[in-house]
Amino acid sequence: MSITVVGSIAYDTVKTPVGTRERMLGGAATHFALAASFFSTVRAVGPVGGDFTERDFERLRTRGTLTDDVTVVPDGKTFFWSGEYGQNMNSCQTLDTQLGVFGEFEPQLSEGARDCDVLFLANIQPTLQASVLDQCHAPRWTALDSMNLWIEIARDDLVAVIERVDCVILNDAEIRQLTGKSSIATAGRELLAMGPSAVIAKQGEYGAILITREGFFSLPAFPLDSVADPTGAGDTFAGGTVGYVASQPDRPVDQELLRTAIAYGTAIASFNVEEFGTERVERLSLGEAHARVEQIHQMTQFSHPVDPLEVEQSAEESIA
C-alpha cells in the first residue's frame, strides 16, 4: 500500500510576528509527505534544482518517504517562495515567487508511483493533474487540492479533473469561488454532483467541514497558545487525512473513516504551525499525534437529552 503525491518541493523564506527563517524546506508535496508518512509509504513526485541539498533530501525521507520520483534538474533552481504574515497570522503577503524548475514541471511517474493505492494531486496546474491521473494504474482512492489562480484562469480544466477524483480538498473561500455559492453546504453538494464522493472544506484556524452524500461532519481546529508559522498547514492537514485513509485499505472510504482521518489531519496540522516550516512535524511521533486526536475528541463531545420530552419536562419544572 502506498501513496503517491505530486506537487511542489520548495524553499520558503518566511517572516511571521514570531520570527524569520531563510530558505527552509517547504512545498506542498513536502508537507503532505511528512504527515502522510505516519500511516503509509509515500512516494513524492516533483522537481528540484541543483541547489537542493542532500540534507533536505534526508528531511523529505523522514519516516521512509521514497524520493526516486523527485527529479533533479542540475542547471535549474528549486521553486522559491517568500512571504510575510500579519499580526493575526490570517493575512499573508507574498514577497517573492520564483518558479524555477517547477515552472517547466511535466510529471513523468515511475512504475512504482503509477502503481499507488492512493493518489494525492497537490496544487499544480489542472492539466498536469489530469496527466498524472492518466499515468496512474487504478488507484483505489484519489484526492486533489487546487487554488484560486486555477479557478480564475483554468476553471474548465479544473472541473474536468474534479470529475475524475474521489475527494476534493479546498479552502472554504476557494469552494465558494469555484461554485459561486455562499453556503458551504450548497457549494459542497454542487461539487459532489460533479462526481467526487467527498468534499473537504479547509477553514484554517476554524477547522474543517466534510460533505458526502451521507451528510456533514464539522471538526474545529485545535486551539493553540501560539502559532509560529502557518505555512504548509493545509498540506499537512491533507497529508494526515489522506494518509489515514491509505492506512485502512480494507475499509470503505465512507463518512466514518473520513471523520477519523480528518481528526488526524487536524491534529498533525496543529503541530505543523507550532514551529517554522517542517521543524515540528519532522520530529513528531505518532503517539503525540494520537494524543492530540484524543484531546480534539475530548474538546468536541457533548451530552444531550435523548428524549425531547425530558427537555420539555425540565423546562416545565423550572417554570413551575
Add this chain to the structure above:
Amino acid sequence: MSITVVGSIAYDTVKTPVGTRERMLGGAATHFALAASFFSTVRAVGPVGGDFTERDFERLRTRGTLTDDVTVVPDGKTFFWSGEYGQNMNSCQTLDTQLGVFGEFEPQLSEGARDCDVLFLANIQPTLQASVLDQCHAPRWTALDSMNLWIEIARDDLVAVIERVDCVILNDAEIRQLTGKSSIATAGRELLAMGPSAVIAKQGEYGAILITREGFFSLPAFPLDSVADPTGAGDTFAGGTVGYVASQPDRPVDQELLRTAIAYGTAIASFNVEEFGTERVERLSLGEAHARVEQIHQMTQFSHPVDPLEVEQSAEESIA
C-alpha cells in the same frame, strides 16, 4: 426559577441579499428572550417608546416572557437600527442608528427582576451593567455580552463588570481586542484570570468556543443552505445557552452543563438566521430545537483508535 435580561428592545430595518424588512421587532433583549423562554421564565428589562406596538409586546411575550419591566416612554421613540448585509452575510454596514429612549436608559429593576435566578446583561454601557448587578439580590449565575465600542471607550468599566460575573459571552474578535492576544486560548485564560469561571467566544458562521478552568470545548455552527438575516444570531445564541443553564437549577454550571447549553444556543441561533428578525424563532418548537441539537451532535462525532499501538500496528501493516 427565572432569568432577567437587561438590554435593547428595538426596531430594525434590514436589507440582505435575500430581501428587505422595515421596522421589524429586534434588539438584544428581544432575541435573547425568544430563545431563553424555551427553558425558563424570562423577564425582559429595557425601554421602548410610544411607537412600540401592542402586537410587538405580544411577540415579546411569546412563550411567557414577562414584560412588566419594559418601560414605556410615551413621548420617546424606540431604539431604531438599520443595516445592510453584503453578499456573504459576513459584512454589515450600519445605515442608521437612532438610540431614542435607549440613549437615556437607566435600568430600575422591579422586585421580581431583582430576584432572578440567572441574570444576562446584554450589550449595554458597562456602568449600567454594574448598576443592574448592584440591584439584583444574589443571582445563582450571571453572564454578560458587550461590544467593541465599550472596549474602546470604557475598557476599565467593562473589566470591572467582567470581574463580577460568572460568564463572558463575546465575539472572538472582541475577545482579541479586549485582551490584545491573538490566540483565543490565551485570551480566554486571561479573561478567566479576571474572575469569570467561563468564557464563550462566538465565531459567527464558524461556531463557538467555551473556555473554563476545566479546559476547552469547541462546537461548529450548523451548516445552512441559506441565511436570510444574521441579525440577532448572537443574542439568540446567548438566549439558548443561558436559558438552558437556567433550566438546570440543581446542576453545577460546569463544562458538561455548558457544553449542552451551547449546543442549544447554536441550534436555536441557526433557526434565527433562516428567516428575518424574530420570524422563525417566534414559531419554533422545542422539539425542533432538540432535533437540531441531535443533528449537531451527529455531525460532530468521530471514532478514533483507543490505543496508539493500534494505529502504529495498522501503519506497519500497511507499509509491510
